[in-house]
Amino acid sequence: MTLSVTGGDLQRLRRLNAIAALSALRAGGPATLTQLAERADLARATIKVVVKDLMELGWVIQMDPNGGEKGRPARRYRFHAEAGRVLGLDIGAHKVLAVVADLDGNVLHTTREPASPEQPRTERLAAVDRAIESCLTGSGTAASDVWLAVAGSTGYVDLQGRVVLSRAIQDWSDVPLADHLGARLRCPVLVENDSRLAALAECRRGIARDARNLVFLHVGRRAGAAVVLDGVPLRGGGGAAGEIGVHPLFNLGYVGELLQAVPSVEPGTPPDAVAGAVFEAARRGDVEARRAVLRYVKVLALATTAMALTVDPDLVVLGGGFSRSADVLMEPLRVELETMCLRTPELRASVLGDECVAIGAVCHGVDHLSKVLFDPETDLPAATSPLITV
Amino acid sequence: MTLSVTGGDLQRLRRLNAIAALSALRAGGPATLTQLAERADLARATIKVVVKDLMELGWVIQMDPNGGEKGRPARRYRFHAEAGRVLGLDIGAHKVLAVVADLDGNVLHTTREPASPEQPRTERLAAVDRAIESCLTGSGTAASDVWLAVAGSTGYVDLQGRVVLSRAIQDWSDVPLADHLGARLRCPVLVENDSRLAALAECRRGIARDARNLVFLHVGRRAGAAVVLDGVPLRGGGGAAGEIGVHPLFNLGYVGELLQAVPSVEPGTPPDAVAGAVFEAARRGDVEARRAVLRYVKVLALATTAMALTVDPDLVVLGGGFSRSADVLMEPLRVELETMCLRTPELRASVLGDECVAIGAVCHGVDHLSKVLFDPETDLPAATSPLITV
């Protein structure tokens, strides 16, 4: 029986109401006291006291009065999203992305560094450092303003933020990424699998905003996956949830190879462009290309069905590089899923492009901060470089 | 952002404290006021008022004073588990089981009715009715004392409590089971997949009490599965979570057939006894039998790996009829899982035998009641046939 209800004293009630007011403010945008009272289902007088406290702590600030309505103009308040910053990182095979966002998750600045799957880890880590550096200076962010950093990396990331194993990047196994970043940044660091963050991004800001349970399929030359349940990315007991790609029956690590050796693709095409050419040919109706796409889709569908039968999602989101060719992939995939699934989930293509993982990192960071900072069990801290526990 | 914190009134605080006290009482067993104050981290005076309220509502009763300690003897209180009853049902292919339990989930009485996979649905429903009938009379329970009934059935059960599809029982698809039981019982009814309830039972009362994330594998002539995450059975968006058995690559619906046609098993052996004979032969070291077992295990392992790679559980529990032969199955299964999983989960055999599903049904019912009755959002009802919403 997992009933862990905690009661408490009057101060706790006050805290509860403060958090309720703050949540209402964040969820519904700027508001007057009366509006907030309505939203949080509390008396105006209560809201007033609570908002005063929140302003003193620095979580809420008063906005410029905007006239235009009749009656006495109301003071309007909003969440002080600029009080701190969240750093989001996407460490992919071919690029490193850094973004700085405010506490609402609004991205303020983005920088990009090139990378390659073959480069040694020190070079990649250096690229990460450069991306962070230029993103901070570019957005005018002091290192002390960053409350939390969240990194998304390919590969299996354990609960300590160590990249245990990566197949997409050569020298990227057994990398203590959280430690490296923590030493550099002087703030808590979370490291997550990239697909999981991309899935979260789609669930919060992308195509899946109306869904609570979804499977995210990262399609590319290598395929990855992630599961979101009740709006929360599923990590599993050791952080390995979604790693269906290593299953011997659906070898997603090399699934892209199914898209090679199509006659209509010119022999000289560089490896990176082959898949795109096959998709283009299939789009034109080339029979061999369509057959290759179907082979690719069939493997994908088998893996997706296995996941769908395990967690029964409402939605499957197609993301990753190849999702640009969703027009070619979707229909055959839908057909395959329909023949195999017990309750076929809806299928949609991602709408967040390239920065999907970085945005997911920010979302994850904001969620984490909200959970830690606005926890009814502990005192509400002041909005100044608070102590975050990871 | 899913922050749905609700603040409130002083009455709400009182309610919160009442629930905290009640939870502490239920979790830790009978207690004195001082002990309860300690457990719930509240002042004695508060506990006193709250317990008085709870006694008036009928949720808490005073026990006989038990002397033997020095100092003024303290009144001892306990949760009034006898205030209501939960009915648990297991509707299997070969039997129907009914149990009556109190609000702590203690089983008071069990009845059993035979069934067969071939019988028409009306006969099976009649057997269910008989099992309920004799279980109620046998335990001296009035129909009005049953607050909630939970049924576990083989097959895919949708969120409305309808058995959509069953392969283990012939005439058992598209059965509105919740409606049938609801009309008979005059109390709310929950219907769930049987494997899911068995998994819950292992997690609460069985071998998996220390685990929060697990995959449950129902092994038999047909195999089924269920997932428990954070101590809660995973239903999925439509109740189909865990139905990995219908995946075309691991055809678990007929996996038992892999255990046939072993020379050392006498030709005349009845179909039900073949598997047991094969296991027995394998146990003795018969090579053909071991090979058959290995074929069976390999299929099982592929399906289990797919699930494990999706949700990354800490534990896989082997349950169902064939788990009696866990000694033969475990080791090869462990080996297979180790070669395929990224993070191999621990493997254990079920300890709750035949009544596993029924016990799980009771656990699920008690959980549901706790959630609905002791919800901080609503007033605490009196402990007399309360209105339960499903």
Next chain:
DNA sequence: GGATTTATGATGTAGCTCACCATTAAGATT
């Protein structure tokens, strides 16, 4: 300029939790 509208600030009431105290009922000690 007056009427209307809407937000603000202040007051009083009721309810809750808690710390503190004297009281009570048992076993332990002399």
Next chain:
DNA sequence: AATCTTAATGGTGAGCTACATCATAAATCC
């Protein structure tokens, strides 16, 4: 048997908290 020790009980008052209500203030509308 009388006294001491121990530990729970019951009651009181202090300090907060949330809420409803009311007079007041600052805009727009006619």
